[in-house]
Amino acid sequence: MAALVFLEHHDGELLKGPLGVLARAASLGEGEVAGAILGAGAAALAPEAGRHGAAKVWVAEDPALEAPLPQPRVDVLAKVVEAGGYDTVLFAASVLAADVAAGLAARLDAGLNWDLVDLARENGRLVGKRPALGDTVVADVGWKGETAVAIVRAGTFEPAETGGGEPEVVQAPVELEGFSIRAKMLEQAHEEQAGPSIEDADVIVAGGRGLGGPENFALVEDLAKALGGAVAATRAVVDAGWYPYSAQVGQTGKNVAPKLYVACGISGAIQHKVGMQGSHVIVAINKDANAPIFEFSDLGVVGDLHQVVPKLAELVRAKKGGQ
Amino acid sequence: MKIAVCVKEVPEAGAARRIDPQTMRLDRSGEAALNAFDVNAVEEALRLKEAQGEAEVVVVSLGPARAVESLRKSLAMGADRAVLVSDEGAAGSDLVATAGALAKALEREQADLILFGQQSSDSDGAVLWAAVADRLRLPMISQAAELTVADGTATVKRQTEFGYDRIEAPLPAVVAVSDAINEPRYPSLKGIMGAKSKPQDVLSLADLGVSADLVGEAGSKTEVLALGPPPPRGESRKIEDDGSGAQQILDFLVERKLL
Numbered sequence: 001m002a003a004l005v006f007l008e009h010h011d012g013e014l015l016k017g018p019l020g021v022l023a024r025a026a027s028l029g030e031g032e033v034a035g036a037i038l039g040a041g042a043a044a045l046a047p048e049a050g051r052h053g054a055a056k057v058w059v060a061e062d063p064a065l066e067a068p069l070p071q072p073r074v075d076v077l078a079k080v081v082e083a084g085g086y087d088t089v090l091f092a093a094s095v096l097a098a099d100v101a102a103g104l105a106a107r108l109d110a111g112l113n114w115d116l117v118d119l120a121r122e123n124g125r126l127v128g129k130r131p132a133l134g135d136t137v138v139a140d141v142g143w144k145g146e147t148a149v150a151i152v153r154a155g156t157f158e159p160a161e162t163g164g165g166e167p168e169v170v171q172a173p174v175e176l177e178g179f180s181i182r183a184k185m186l187e188q189a190h191e192e193q194a195g196p197s198i199e200d201a202d203v204i205v206a207g208g209r210g211l212g213g214p215e216n217f218a219l220v221e222d223l224a225k226a227l228g229g230a231v232a233a234t235r236a237v238v239d240a241g242w243y244p245y246s247a248q249v250g251q252t253g254k255n256v257a258p259k260l261y262v263a264c265g266i267s268g269a270i271q272h273k274v275g276m277q278g279s280h281v282i283v284a285i286n287k288d289a290n291a292p293i294f295e296f297s298d299l300g301v302v303g304d305l306h307q308v309v310p311k312l313a314e315l316v317r318a319k320k321g322g323q
Numbered sequence: 324m325k326i327a328v329c330v331k332e333v334p335e336a337g338a339a340r341r342i343d344p345q346t347m348r349l350d351r352s353g354e355a356a357l358n359a360f361d362v363n364a365v366e367e368a369l370r371l372k373e374a375q376g377e378a379e380v381v382v383v384s385l386g387p388a389r390a391v392e393s394l395r396k397s398l399a400m401g402a403d404r405a406v407l408v409s410d411e412g413a414a415g416s417d418l419v420a421t422a423g424a425l426a427k428a429l430e431r432e433q434a435d436l437i438l439f440g441q442q443s444s445d446s447d448g449a450v451l452w453a454a455v456a457d458r459l460r461l462p463m464i465s466q467a468a469e470l471t472v473a474d475g476t477a478t479v480k481r482q483t484e485f486g487y488d489r490i491e492a493p494l495p496a497v498v499a500v501s502d503a504i505n506e507p508r509y510p511s512l513k514g515i516m517g518a519k520s521k522p523q524d525v526l527s528l529a530d531l532g533v534s535a536d537l538v539g540e541a542g543s544k545t546e547v548l549a550l551g552p553p554p555p556r557g558e559s560r561k562i563e564d565d566g567s568g569a570q571q572i573l574d575f576l577v578e579r580k581l582l
Binding site for chain 2: 010068069070071074094095096098099100101102103105106107109110111112113114115127131132133135136137138139140141142143144145151177179180182183184185186187188189190203227235236238239240245251252253259260269270271281283285289290294295296297298299300301302303304307308309311312314315316319320
């Protein structure tokens with residue numbers, strides 16, 4: 001196996017997700033493990049990639065790679081795969097990585113398996129573990145053909161320093177297709193509002209579209225206050241302007257793993273689930289008995305949150321007051 | 324302007340789902356419906372058509388013959404035409420095989436704008452647009468929370484892990500919309516009645532000039548090797564609120580020593 005890991009970076013730092021994938025690839029212990037860092041400041045990040053398991057790092061700092069847009073990255077990675085003879089290309093799930101991985105799979109006519117929660121070598125071939133049907137089964141998935149492309153679920157592997165030294169740094173060939181540079185970034189990563197962080201809270205009470213309107217976030221805030229926790233929101237309600245982006249949990253928001261996660265009026269779309277499924281205990285309140293959230297809740301209550309949530313806040317206060 | 328919307332038929336939400344242990348594929352024999360996330364894409368196409376005054380909206384899908392029924396929902400909402408690529412030989416196609424066949428169907432349409440929903444609810448796939456855009460050699464923008472089209476340019480506001488981006492691309496382009504982009508309309512009775520008489524073309528792979536070795540299992544580069552149970556999450560309880568729901572949550576939190 002010769003594996004290439006796409007090392008996404010933001011604000012001058014390599015992201016933890018791909019560093020975790022790099023560590024996992026290195027731990028499989030067969031063949032070369034390399035990283036690709038594309039965009040401004042790439043070369044400066046190469047030593048960190050080396051410490052996390054990359055023996056070789058491909059870098060490119062072309063102006064067309066400055067904005068985190070996927071298509072020019074597909075062009076560069078396709079050439080790197082060819083030049084370096086890689087048979088495996090690994091990604092940690094993100095908005096950018098998913099688009100790059102799928103474009104690359106199409107370009108190389110390669111298999112793409114996504115949402116993997118583990119990677120292993122079995123009988124000399126790469127095997128991925130892929131939960132399916134609302135995580136009720138786990139499929140062992142494989143690849144046919146020359147190149148395997150994989151997207152690993154966010155937060156799956158922890159980064160680890162492997163004791164590796166300075167990596168070999170190689171300039172990646174930059175030959176861009178006309179259609180790859182037609183999309184232009186006008187404004188990048190603009191945070192609409194700021195608020196307190198939810199990443200360190202032990203208790204999180206989260207609200208989704210089932211709240212019915214922004215004014216009902218007061219119910220969520222009150223329960224969070226009673227439980228001594230923080231307030232989180234789904235992407236749907238953040239995009240609708242009901243709550244600030246900084247409170248968003250999910251694929252395009254924050255990953256959280258509190259001791260208790262109370263989901264109010266949240267259906268449990270995959271986009272939200274990936275950001276909170278590591279929570280120790282999940283309680284869900286939703287009026288739709290078929291909501292996917294109930295498939296991965298420890299306690300699910302099918303009912304009207306406008307009744308249940310204020311009553312629960314009252315009971316929690318009474319309980320705490322009585323102690 | 325011509326807008327193509329890529330949609331998929333999926334098992335009905337709430338229906339029991341299983342993977343056939345023989346074929347290792349999702350059992351699609353039960354009740355089916357239009358993938359809910361694709362309905363946002365259909366809605367966005369209709370809104371663009373209404374804003375532009377004149378446009379044709381065509382839904383394009385790859386699936387079993389009976390998927391025509393699901394496509395009819397988009398026609399009832401207001402789409403003008405449906406194209407279904409349906410062929411026994413395409414069953415079991417993975418991402419790249421699906422992208423190849425879909426790209427061929429889209430090439431015939433020569434749409435100015437190609438829209439996708441944000442994920443399929445059956446396979447949780449959320450990447451097809453990027454593979455299709457690469458096959459079509461078109462610019463692509465994903466996760467659109469707002470979309471405007473003016474002067475031959477699509478402009479998108481979209482969310483990533485780091486905040487909001489604004490991205491533009493000249494048409495023709497591929498845009499994948501998020502489910503936050505709009506609240507889809509319900510089909511009107513008139514729309515439902517009129518849907519059946521709208522053009523619904525069913526194409527075979529041969530019609531598209533797609534050779535059999537590029538689709539289905541032969542054309543797929545991934546495979547399911549085995550199925551196993553998930554790692555245990557512990558006991559999961561689901562109760563109906565009969566007025567005691569809040570009390571039951573409180574008791575549960577005490578039991579788990581969270582209070």
